[in-house]
Amino acid sequence: MCGFTGFIGETKNSSTVLEEMMNQIIHRGPDSAGIFTDNKAALGFRRLSIIDLEAGSQPLYNEDESCVLIFNGEIYNFMQLREELILKGHVFATHTDSEVLIHGYEEYGEKLVERLRGMFAFVIWDRKNEKLFAARDMFGIKPFYYTHMNGTLLFGSEIKSFLPHPHFIKELNEKALKPYLTFQFPVLNETFFKGVFKLPAAHYMTYQNGNIDLHQYWTPEFQPTEQPLDEIVTEIDQVVRESIRAHQISDVKVGSFLSSGVDSSYVASVLKPNKTFTVGFSDKNFSEIDNARTLSEELGIENVNQILDPDRCFDKLEDIQYMMDEPHSNPSIVPLYFLAELARRDVTVVLSGEGADELFGGYAEYDTTAAMKKYKKLPKLIRQPLGVIAKRLPEVRGKNFLIKGGLSPENWFIGQAKIFEEKEASNLLTNVYKSSPTVREIVKPVYDRVKQEDDVTKMQYLDLHLWLVDDILLKADKMSMAHSIELRVPFLDREVMKTAAKLPVKYRINGIDTKYAFRLAAGKALPKESANRKKIGFPVPIRHWIKEEKYYEKIKSYFESAQAAQFFNQKDIMALLNDHYQGKTNNARKVWTIFMFLIWHKKYFN
Incomplete structure (x- = not known):
């Protein structure tokens, strides 16, 4: 607004x-x-x-x-x-x-x-x-x-x-x-x-x-109640539809962002705007346009879409980081910036699907694999010491399995992204920047409020306080407002939260799917294929870009600069970049995270 x-x-x-x-x-x-x-x-x-x-x-x-x-x-x-x-x-x-x-x-x-x-x-x-x-x-x-x-x-x-x-x-x-x-x-x-x-x-x-x-003045509280599944599914559908109606209030045109995931598809199918908007990349593995176009056709809605050019993306990185106010390395910021620009040509308000994963249990990290379920049948007296030992090991196969299987989320889960291990991050930095709150000190105050909750609820609670606010919603606001467009998120609504808080864990995550009851509710508005489709989540081919010489050279110029020397051990960050460029290991997210900080710092401080 x-x-x-x-x-x-x-x-x-x-x-x-x-x-x-x-x-x-x-x-x-x-x-x-x-x-x-x-x-x-x-x-x-x-x-x-x-x-x-x-x-x-x-x-x-x-x-x-x-x-x-x-x-x-x-x-x-x-x-x-x-x-x-x-x-x-x-x-x-x-x-x-x-x-x-x-x-x-x-x-x-x-x-x-x-x-x-x-x-x-x-x-x-x-x-x-x-x-x-x-x-x-x-x-x-x-x-x-x-x-x-x-x-x-x-x-x-x-x-x-x-x-x-x-x-x-x-x-x-x-x-x-x-x-x-x-x-x-x-x-x-x-x-x-x-x-x-x-x-x-x-x-x-x-x-x-x-x-x-x-x-x-408020904190999310999950208070599961035993209700028949069909009742809770109907209640979810009713409260979502009512929230979407409330979020339509406007004296200007309203549209909808649309990816291939169930969340934005549910919003679009109930809202039925004149137009939906989608962006993607030429590589089919990094594009949701086909699925979005198919659903829009089924709903009788025009899908406005655009294939993004990597040169144009790189040209806009400085503007993107400037608009974010602080450095932010979630690659999805890039397509979101262009998606908002695309939509602004036709509408002033858009509805989007943020928040459903945090409220209804949609992330894969919340789920437990069949192998993990079997492992957790072992006594905790055996699993816990193995988890403690695994945390001290270098990056080896099976390390994360032992950690997650032996330790509570408080000891391993920090949200939906972990780029550098804390020790690795510290080793990269010059002495001035090594002193800061530890990861444990950051997550502990949040976990302390839900000590008695189950593991899934603990992870949702942490994501609601950290990941959702300072990643998902921050980029949604800054990238939409960069183009003078208002983005509304009907799943993040007081009344929807009341319903989500009542769901037992078995209706959030189970052996069938994540966000289980929510998907069934979405099925009341969507074709079955769309309701059950897995989220891709604004995929960005940064790992391929960094292997192209022109982009490698651009990143290299930042990594070798006097500016970078203030913050980083340049030999180490160049090793990360070169190992990725030469195909030795996938360091894309690590390289990108450093690169985004240097772009931001150059814009605001140089």
Whole structure:
């Protein structure tokens, strides 16, 4: 819907500074702009018009203008909240979903966030009490960054909006690099910019008298209930359809991203937009276009698709990393960038299938193979010591099997990506960047909240807090907003979560399939083949690209640069690159992760 930025604190030429900050995020809201300034606060808003196109500009005010709002997102239960607030005497000036936040804050205070159904990041400046109230949605669909520097609180949808402010100090956070090499995304709460933090998902923040206070207002809880399978399948289908209807609210055209997986296929089949959008590569193993086109034809929908050219992809890597704000090496960011660009030619809003795997148990890592099930029949007294020993072994065949079979997820599962082992990452780095939180220190606080849960639930819980927020949703927001298009994710909905939380493990993962009950529900809307098709997941042929001389030489120029020498043992990273180029081993993801960091660093710091 938009982007916002602002600050609390005395600043010379505050209106001019605010305008410069807003210009950094004009891609998030090219349709219009709005500002508010007083002697304490400056709030800036860039608008992408979705609802109430004529009267929906921000900042928005309450009746006596004592409270000011800037907001990014959509509130899907705003009509219900609006009616409640009108009955309580509040007077509305627009028909936007945004305005329920300002009146809702007047009526309910900080408890407002518990009543919201939607995706959001917003700021309310309470002028009477000189207090800022900010909040982020329960799943972390919309980003929110903040920093307190030189007596000034800066906040916004993107870190790059802070760069023009005279009180902002741009400095690399040395502790962020080592964890990134393992996780592939910026996993720490403090970003790659020292002193800049993410407001965590499902949190609100207050700022008053120079003090920042964070509060968590929700956490996912899995509470399985024994229900007949057909009942739970029907309930999933009903809640998904209702959520998709709610996510259609718009005064502009709505389309759908479509891959070959069941998640986006389910959304498209229920939504039935005029157009679906798909991208892929010329190699059939790295393209979902054929499957997407087939399903679209069956649904009577036009599929708009595009084959991506690797030269064009490489040309855009710097822009992609700039738009991400922090380095991010999930290769799927690349096709997602071009997919959003493709869709923007026809629509302003798209629905997509993110979140179903985390809620309903869709990842292969959650599953247990037949061999593993047999192995786990051995006493734990035998398996556990073997798992401990295996963790200390070099990379040998069978190592991961023994670890997963003998140890709990707390000791091996960190999410859906593990690029470098922690020790290997440390050995690659120069001394300044070796000191950082360990992988164990990062995952332990999350696992500690679900000590009594089964292994599948533990893994889902970790993915909901780390992988989903800082990989899946971050790239979805940044790559769509790079092209001024709003992406909505109907599976990540308060009501859908209530249903997903009731599923016993046997309806999530079993000997038949992952996401078992969800696939059966999708089958009510999809042809059987589409409902059971395995996810490919935006495959990108980076391992082939790195073996081509022109791309190898480009990466090599970065690896051998003086810039790289600040961070890495260049002999070691060149060995990774050369071994891959020569076909000795597949180091594609490792090479790509280093390469993406160097591109990002060059853009922001050189």
